[in-house]
Amino acid sequence: MGQSITFHKADQLKAKPDAGQLGFGKYFTDYMFEMDYSAEEGWHDPRIVPYGPISLDPAATIFHYGQEVFEGLKAYRTEDGRILLFRPDKNMERMNQSCARLNIPEIDEKFVIKAIKKLVAVEKDWIPSQSGQSLYIRPFIIGTDPALGVHPSNTYKLLIILSPVGSYFGNSIHPVKIYVEDEFVRAVKGGVGYAKTSGNYAASLKAQTKSEELGFDQVLWLDGVEHKYIEEVGSMNIFFKIEDEVWTPALNGSILPGVTRNSVIGLLKHWGITVKEKKISVRKLFKKAEKQKLLEVFGTGTAAVISPVGFLKWEDKVIKVGNGEIGELSQKLYDTLTGIQTGKSEDQLGWTQEVKIEKEEVKEKAVDKAEEKAEKKPAVTE
Amino acid sequence: MGQSITFHKADQLKAKPDAGQLGFGKYFTDYMFEMDYSAEEGWHDPRIVPYGPISLDPAATIFHYGQEVFEGLKAYRTEDGRILLFRPDKNMERMNQSCARLNIPEIDEKFVIKAIKKLVAVEKDWIPSQSGQSLYIRPFIIGTDPALGVHPSNTYKLLIILSPVGSYFGNSIHPVKIYVEDEFVRAVKGGVGYAKTSGNYAASLKAQTKSEELGFDQVLWLDGVEHKYIEEVGSMNIFFKIEDEVWTPALNGSILPGVTRNSVIGLLKHWGITVKEKKISVRKLFKKAEKQKLLEVFGTGTAAVISPVGFLKWEDKVIKVGNGEIGELSQKLYDTLTGIQTGKSEDQLGWTQEVKIEKEEVKEKAVDKAEEKAEKKPAVTE
Numbered sequence: 005m006g007q008s009i010t011f012h013k014a015d016q017l018k019a020k021p022d023a024g025q026l027g028f029g030k031y032f033t034d035y036m037f038e039m040d041y042s043a044e045e046g047w048h049d050p051r052i053v054p055y056g057p058i059s060l061d062p063a064a065t066i067f068h069y070g071q072e073v074f075e076g077l078k079a080y081r082t083e084d085g086r087i088l089l090f091r092p093d094k095n096m097e098r099m100n101q102s103c104a105r106l107n108i109p110e111i112d113e114k115f116v117i118k119a120i121k122k123l124v125a126v127e128k129d130w131i132p133s134q135s136g137q138s139l140y141i142r143p144f145i146i147g148t149d150p151a152l153g154v155h156p157s158n159t160y161k162l163l164i165i166l167s168p169v170g171s172y173f174g175n176s177i178h179p180v181k182i183y184v185e186d187e188f189v190r191a192v193k194g195g196v197g198y199a200k201t202s203g204n205y206a207a208s209l210k211a212q213t214k215s216e217e218l219g220f221d222q223v224l225w226l227d228g229v230e231h232k233y234i235e236e237v238g239s240m241n242i243f244f245k246i247e248d249e250v251w252t253p254a255l256n257g258s259i260l261p262g263v264t265r266n267s268v269i270g271l272l273k274h275w276g277i278t279v280k281e282k283k284i285s286v287r288k289l290f291k292k293a294e295k296q297k298l299l300e301v302f303g304t305g306t307a308a309v310i311s312p313v314g315f316l317k318w319e320d321k322v323i324k325v326g327n328g329e330i331g332e333l334s335q336k337l338y339d340t341l342t343g344i345q346t347g348k349s350e351d352q353l354g355w356t357q358e359v360k361i362e363k364e365e366v367k368e369k370a371v372d373k374a375e376e377k378a379e380k381k382p383a384v385t386e
Numbered sequence: 387m388g389q390s391i392t393f394h395k396a397d398q399l400k401a402k403p404d405a406g407q408l409g410f411g412k413y414f415t416d417y418m419f420e421m422d423y424s425a426e427e428g429w430h431d432p433r434i435v436p437y438g439p440i441s442l443d444p445a446a447t448i449f450h451y452g453q454e455v456f457e458g459l460k461a462y463r464t465e466d467g468r469i470l471l472f473r474p475d476k477n478m479e480r481m482n483q484s485c486a487r488l489n490i491p492e493i494d495e496k497f498v499i500k501a502i503k504k505l506v507a508v509e510k511d512w513i514p515s516q517s518g519q520s521l522y523i524r525p526f527i528i529g530t531d532p533a534l535g536v537h538p539s540n541t542y543k544l545l546i547i548l549s550p551v552g553s554y555f556g557n558s559i560h561p562v563k564i565y566v567e568d569e570f571v572r573a574v575k576g577g578v579g580y581a582k583t584s585g586n587y588a589a590s591l592k593a594q595t596k597s598e599e600l601g602f603d604q605v606l607w608l609d610g611v612e613h614k615y616i617e618e619v620g621s622m623n624i625f626f627k628i629e630d631e632v633w634t635p636a637l638n639g640s641i642l643p644g645v646t647r648n649s650v651i652g653l654l655k656h657w658g659i660t661v662k663e664k665k666i667s668v669r670k671l672f673k674k675a676e677k678q679k680l681l682e683v684f685g686t687g688t689a690a691v692i693s694p695v696g697f698l699k700w701e702d703k704v705i706k707v708g709n710g711e712i713g714e715l716s717q718k719l720y721d722t723l724t725g726i727q728t729g730k731s732e733d734q735l736g737w738t739q740e741v742k743i744e745k746e747e748v749k750e751k752a753v754d755k756a757e758e759k760a761e762k763k764p765a766v767t768e
């Protein structure tokens with residue numbers, strides 16, 4: 005798709021939030037990327053426009069039949085001032101897998117990565133630089149047809165919004181408390197569990213609320229068929245260090261194929277550690293723990309990178325992992341991954357992509373809106 | 387909730403569509419109902435406003451985590467000019483059940499019924515009057531918080547939109563062809579299958595598309611656990627007439643508790659016919675068919691009311707039901723239900739509610755927008 009990305013200048017820019025107060029997904033930058041789809045034109049009119057409300061017919065598909073996919077990745081600022089993305093190709097590959105499941109037309113993965121890079125370049129001053137901070141990137145696609153028949157939409161909108169985010173855990177990472185959810189189910193084989201789509205998250209809210217009421221941080225999801233096998237924790241993938249090996253549930257159609265999950269497996273193998281992707285029953289896991297063989301537990305995801313689990317409850321059984329402290333391997337994975345992401349460690353596996361700031365970027369931002377309108381054609385091309 | 391519903395007059399009204407071309411959910415009326423929720427104010431600012439786009443922050447919960455519930459019901463015009471709603475109390479009861487599952491704050495069921503009636507009264511001229519036509523009513527609630535953390539929204543919007551719809555089947559009802567879906571799963575116990583929420587429909591699109599490619603009209607969903615037991619057909623509930631009895635899958639947490647389903651069961655019992663709500667295996671069903679004991683199959687739902695099934699395929703087995711014609715009981719149910727809905731038959735079970743057109747309705751519609759603004763308070767109260 006050799007289309008030009010047009011740039012529409014904002015009348016004024018926002019004040020940036022206090023770097024110490026970022027939290028997660030609370031603040032958004034000055035611009036967003038937008039692109040439309042129709043059967044006749046395909047994906048068209050890619051543009052960077054001022055961040056602001058989107059206007060949709062109340063009958064739009066997204067409001068009734070939830071045709072949606074999204075992705076989450078981050079841009080990091082390195083100490084020497086470069087901007088890095090972490091494996092955006094994996095996110096775009098997954099986005100197309102999600103699209104296929106949700107009957108959403110395929111995207112041109114390379115083009116959307118280009119759009120992400122262009123948007124991040126425009127918003128480079130929004131990338132926070134303190135330890136653990138980054139610019140969270142949220143591409144998403146919604147069905148927009150104004151019609152109530154239950155069928156795939158004919159028209160779609162792809163948006164990319166950016167949010168400067170803080171460290172999920174402040175300066176250190178604290179192990180979380182989780183319990184095994186035995187009432188609610190997140191996903192089942194044949195459903196949409198492997199796709200990154202809004203319905204999976206809607207279905208998870210009830211259990212998440214319950215876990216907080218019970219004094220836990222997150223839930224550990226079991227499979228929807230037998231309620232025996234471990235799937236994910238909260239909205240992260242999960243890993244167990246059992247003696248010298250690391251186990252994680254095999255991708256089975258109801259588990260999200262996390263980019264961080266894939267990266268952790270890659271790193272462990274690179275280090276010569278045995279990783280087993282397998283069906284893991286919660287019963288077996290607790291037996292391993294009883295025998296003091298369960299040494300570390302951690303979740304993986306883009307938001308938290310590595311999230312150690314310190315406490316695990318299933319029915320009336322409780323496991324304390326690592327005396328409430330982060331394990332050695334979890335820490336090493338966290339340090340290595342964040343090191344690669346922020347350019348502190350060597351990127352031996354070729355996972356980062358640099359966002360180049362073109363000289364024209366400054367020029368582009370200065371293009372006048374009036375001029376754009378007068379010309380009635382894309383004012384700025386990539 | 388003793389709140390007043392304000393009325394905001396449209397500058398101009400639309401031309402009404404050709405009554406013969408209505409289809410389903412393609413045209414929308416001049417006005418919609420809107421109401422907002424915040425933790426501080428609860429549900430507030432109920433208003434009837436001109437139908438038009440809604441404007442939402444691109445980070446709104448609905449676009450990312452699918453927090454949504456909806457309902458579908460119809461207003462019918464009787465031959466003597468009255469307007470009837472069919473069991474709106476059941477729809478509102480279910481809406482609150484859906485809200486509870488999706489962590490959406492409860493609505494005041496009576497108040498929303500009042501809002502529906504008021505909106506339908508305003509739009510009375512949009513109710514089509516030909517056989518099989520009606521005004522479809524779509525209430526829905528969406529989470530609107532502009533924040534990307536995965537948690538229930540703090541703010542919501544409830545909307546009601548109206549669409550004049552034609553008969554699902556033209557003048558007669560044609561039996562549909564369905565096949566037993568053995569790859570994709572709609573819902574599973576512990577999930578959101580019993581709730582009317584967008585994610586269930588998003589998950590169903592792939593199988594629906596597949597069924598059309600294979601030359602079928604709809605799919606028959608099996609349970610997500612054993613892939614053995616019948617759940618629903620397409621987006622309808624399903625019934626089987628087996629000898630002198632009628633069977634339908636028991637509500638098990640993954641089946642939508644349809645209002646038409648409930649009404650069909652009520653009518654059958656009223657007529658002294660044995661109805662069994664039970665676990666029905668597809669194997670057993672096909673055995674009954676082999677023995678010529680499966681006499682009728684039909685789906686039930688608000689859109690089609692009764693949808694006879696004439697052809698059913700499972701693996702390499704095929705059942706033809708009733709020689710491709712609608713069965714006697716299916717026809718009687720269709721006639722009775724549509725008779726009650728349109729006021730032609732006596733409503734012995736007290737299922738209809740009349741929408742009264744108040745004399746003030748005319749006055750209300752004439753209230754000037756300028757006046758409203760000048761007064762800075764609700765211009766019209768219910």
